[in-house]
Amino acid sequence: MNKMNILLTFTGFHDPYTLGLIGGEEVPGPILSLLAVRNFDEVILFDTPNTRQNTRLTTTALKEQYPNIRLEVRDLPLNDPTDYLAILTGLRRHFQEISSAHPRATYFISVASGTPQMHACWLLLAAAGELPATLLHIRPPKFVTAERPLLEEVDLTQPGFPVVRSCLAAPEIADVKPLDLETAIRQSGIVGDHPSVVKALETGALLAPSDVPVLILGETGTGKELFARFLHRLSGRPADRFIAINFCGIVATAKDERLRVIIYN
Incomplete structure (x- = not known):
């Protein structure tokens, strides 16, 4: 049985579409831009109270454009989408359930959607090894060049990144x-x-x-x-x-x- 490739991502205010720089036309947001260049078997959207409409529209767009991809929406009832501890706690709880259901899956994380605090929590959990996944960064089109492609994997083993240690086993x-x-x-x-x-x-x-x-x-x-x-x-x-x-x-x-x-x- 082949391993599943599963994408984990928050939905944000730029999903599923955002206004482009020229003429105010709508262009694909981070999630749709990522799926245009990378294939996944399943996409898990993390929804918060402030992004209900974005999640609904993103789900509709994904079903229309990628009918073969499995979709799952998981609710994070965050009263404050900038609360680091609440985000970390919610992601840990959800990933424990996800990994139990898909123990052999290969996981990827999109860090382009959501609040900066959500981006930081994804990075911390991945760097600490609590969430074994590859971080994927989608650049805004205006920053894309021949040397800096639209999609880039974030290599946390590079010397410039600090070593992050999990606190879960400390007690x-x-x-x-x-x-x-x-x-x-x-x-x-x-x-x-x-x-x-x-x-x-x-x-x-x-x-x-x-x-x-x-x-x-x-x-x-x-x-x-x-x-x-x-x-x-x-x-x-x-x-x-x-x-x-x-x-x-x-x-x-x-x-x-x-x-x-x-x-x-």
Whole structure:
């Protein structure tokens, strides 16, 4: 079964159409402009009290122009569309339901519609890894050039973007005291003083407290699982949150927040 490509987007005051710069003619807004250059299996529109009419008109336009695309409208009853915490809370709740219904889907986010606060919340959730999706930016036509296309994927791994860490797991691990480096090495059973081993351990110590995934490569028997346990001990996370799985013999798609280190043979 092929994976579904699902677009998540707020509707905004420029959807489905907006006035162009020449003659006041209507031109496609951000959502219709995006669908003109990128294909999706489903579009999920996030509706708010202030955009009811825009959502209704956008839904009608999408059904007329893209009858094969599945449409879903989700309500965010925001009294204040600039309330960061309310937006974050609502998006987290909705995405939990969406991802449960479509665990194998590939997600995309349009950050062109909605308030600036909504744009910021999309970016924060994606950068923190809470919402595993590709951010899509649609430029206003007046800014489109040969070097700056209409559609651009926002690469959050570029050096210019800061590292964003999710706070959702913080209460669970707040009372767990991380080990010091020497103790973690000793308890992990790692033996070796070669400069390459020392460098790897020092790098691991820097990465351990973060929430970024860590990929450990090496041939069978080189101690990948020992190194993974070393990282986990230094992270300050509870010992029972570590699970080692040999991916060579299985094909898994399970989502489990406890699995933060994947070991490949």
